[in-house]
Amino acid sequence: GEGRATVIAEPARDPRQAYPEQDELDIADFEIPAEGMSAQQRKRALNRLETYLVGKHETMVGFQGNQDMARYQQDLARFMEFHLNNVGDPFQQGNYKPNTKIVERAVLDHYASLWRAAWPYDAENPDSYWGYVLTMGSTEGNLYALASARDYLSGKKLITEPGDGGDQMVYVQAVPASEEPGNANRPVAFYSEDTHYSVIKAVRTLAIDTFAAVGRAEYPGQCPLGMDWPMEVPSRGGPDGTGEIDVDALEQLVTFFAERGHPVLLLLNFGTTFKGAYDNIEKVAARLIPVFERTGLLEREIEFEPGRTDRRRGFWVHVDGALGAGFMPFLRIAAAEDRGSDLALQLRREIKGKIPEFDFGLVVDGVDVVSSLVMSGHKWPGAPWPCGVFMTKNKFRVEPPSQPAYTGSPDTTFAGSRNGLSPLVLWNDLASKSIREHAAEAVRALRTTRYLESSLRELEDRLDREDRLPDGGLYVDRSPMALTVRFRKPADHVIEKWSLSCQPIRTGSGRIRHYAHVFAMSSVTEEKVDAFIEDLFAEGAFDRPH
Numbered sequence: 421g422e423g424r425a426t427v428i429a430e431p432a433r434d435p436r437q438a439y440p441e442q443d444e445l446d447i448a449d450f451e452i453p454a455e456g457m458s459a460q461q462r463k464r465a466l467n468r469l470e471t472y473l474v475g476k477h478e479t480m481v482g483f484q485g486n487q488d489m490a491r492y493q494q495d496l497a498r499f500m501e502f503h504l505n506n507v508g509d510p511f512q513q514g515n516y517k518p519n520t521k522i523v524e525r526a527v528l529d530h531y532a533s534l535w536r537a538a539w540p541y542d543a544e545n546p547d548s549y550w551g552y553v554l555t556m557g558s559t560e561g562n563l564y565a566l567a568s569a570r571d572y573l574s575g576k577k578l579i580t581e582p583g584d585g586g587d588q589m590v591y592v593q594a595v596p597a598s599e600e601p602g603n604a605n606r607p608v609a610f611y612s613e614d615t616h617y618s619v620i621k622a623v624r625t626l627a628i629d630t631f632a633a634v635g636r637a638e639y640p641g642q643c644p645l646g647m648d649w650p651m652e653v654p655s656r657g658g659p660d661g662t663g664e665i666d667v668d669a670l671e672q673l674v675t676f677f678a679e680r681g682h683p684v685l686l687l688l689n690f691g692t693t694f695k696g697a698y699d700n701i702e703k704v705a706a707r708l709i710p711v712f713e714r715t716g717l718l719e720r721e722i723e724f725e726p727g728r729t730d731r732r733r734g735f736w737v738h739v740d741g742a743l744g745a746g747f748m749p750f751l752r753i754a755a756a757e758d759r760g761s762d763l764a765l766q767l768r769r770e771i772k773g774k775i776p777e778f779d780f781g782l783v784v785d786g787v788d789v790v791s792s793l794v795m796s797g798h799k800w801p802g803a804p805w806p807c808g809v810f811m812t813k814n815k816f817r818v819e820p821p822s823q824p825a826y827t828g829s830p831d832t833t834f835a836g837s838r839n840g841l842s843p844l845v846l847w848n849d850l851a852s853k854s855i856r857e858h859a860a861e862a863v864r865a866l867r868t869t870r871y872l873e874s875s876l877r878e879l880e881d882r883l884d885r886e887d888r889l890p891d892g893g894l895y896v897d898r899s900p901m902a903l904t905v906r907f908r909k910p911a912d913h914v915i916e917k918w919s920l921s922c923q924p925i926r927t928g929s930g931r932i933r934h935y936a937h938v939f940a941m942s943s944v945t946e947e948k949v950d951a952f953i954e955d956l957f958a959e960g961a962f963d964r965p966h
């Protein structure tokens with residue numbers, strides 16, 4: 421009755437009608453009744469979920485999530501018995517002992533070697549790597565990278581500097597790099613129109629100014645591209661180009677802000693979400709390092725207390741390698757095999773020219789370009805849940821905002837509690853194959869992608885011969901070295917069966933084309949490609965243009 425405190429809330433309407441249907445699953449099976457469920461009821465519900473997942477698992481080809489991390493269940497199921505938590509810094513044991521930090525450190529060391537960083541971790545070496553295994557995916561890594569960049573560029577105290585910890589240093593720049601000293605502690609972010617939405621979420625969450633926001637607010641009508649300030653750096657060839665950042669446009673935009681003393685926060689893509697494109701990081705560095713040199717951003721004096729100064733960069737390059745950082749090192753290893761080896765031969769069949777650089781080994785004009793890097797574990801490696809790796813160097817690390825005593829470790833990661841199973845699945849995958857076997861797997865994925873592309877083009881010809889080709893064709897396209905092929909979006913039943921990711925793209929003529937894409941991760945075999953193509957050949961696979 422009224423007045424009596426409600427013990428639990430009653431549903432406002434029938435929960436079985438509240439949510440959209442999910443394929444062949446019934447909401448009623450999963451409702452949690454106040455009296456609980458018997459073991460039999462729970463088992464039946466979970467059996468139905470498993471049946472659904474088995475069906476979808478075999479035909480998931482639409483996202484860059486490799487579906488076959490072999491052996492992880494039989495090797496690692498035993499760890500589901502423990503309550504793992506890698507809370508705190510990976511290199512400090514901390515007080516929560518049921519952790520897998522020793523495995524996390526082995527994974528970090530291995531990726532540091534693949535990404536050509538100085539390892540093992542050494543707190544005394546400014547150039548040593550530091551990193552941690554992410555509890556979310558690259559979204560967490562991008563958030564953490566951009567937060568680190570913002571604090572580094574706006575003069576927060578660095579972790580490598582002596583100081584009484586805790587207190588935040590107030591930023592004052594002793595030698596303003598330009599006549600407007602106020603800009604010196606206001607970093608401006610740049611990223612391309614093909615950037616993942618997690619970056620847009622990160623700049624919003626972290627209140628980081630983008631070049632578009634500052635341009636429109638403080639430099640109206642002065643965009644150096646001779647147009648209104650674009651929201652993002654244009655991609656080469658526009659929205660229906662390859663998906664790489666337009667380096668000429670980037671250089672003009674960065675120069676505009678560097679000349680006005682703004683520190684530069686640059687996010688570059690290495691394996692974009694929809695087109696799998698790689699920004700040309702070497703070319704970006706070759707163009708921008710001279711700009712930073714000329715505008716006093718290569719290295720600058722920071723004074724954050726009378727007489728307390730340090731020298732640090734006025735720019736930060738973060739590489740969003742969610743997909744590419746897991747995959748590209750193995751192509752570089754395949755390319756390093758002696759020319760006569762079958763692996764090097766197979767690679768040359770897939771890639772003409774040099775393997776692009778993206779990691780801590782990239783040095784241009786004597787400058788180690790990359791400040792931070794992120795990789796998703798559930799993409800190339802194929803972890804069964806979102807995870808990943810964030811990596812930077814000691815010299816770029818900022819003092820954490822607090823020093824919690826009770827965890828027995830400095831709070832140096834983005835998450836508090838951290839997943840202790842993720843290091844295990846990454847470790848198991850890395851350790852279960854030799855470097856050469858990983859390299860061969862990467863080359864095979866390129867070959868499967870080429871097979872996918874040629875199969876789609878052949879399908880287009882078959883449909884054309886039978887006069888069943890939709891108007892405008894299948895617009896099959898693949899960016900250089902990409903693991904994905906994009907093509908005309910098929911009918912919904914095909915999208916649902918194959919978990920296809922779709923995106924509208926504005927063509928040069930201003931028309932919108934609806935695309936889908938397939939990623940040929942290791943779990944996508946040529947047999948799977950054939951089955952997919954047959955489904956696209958079937959009647960009704962493409963909506964007839966009305």
Ligand SMILES: COC(=O)[C@H](CCSC)/N=C/c1c(COP(=O)(O)O)cnc(C)c1O
Pocket residue numbers: 483484485556557558559560562616618689691692693694740742743796798799806807808921
């Ligand atoms: C539409 O597809 C996506 O959003 C996928 C995640 C699903 S892959 C299994 N991409 C995530 C992604 C992310 C975010 O990574 P997650 O947080 O791990 O999803 C960051 N950067 C790039 C270039 C990305 O492609």
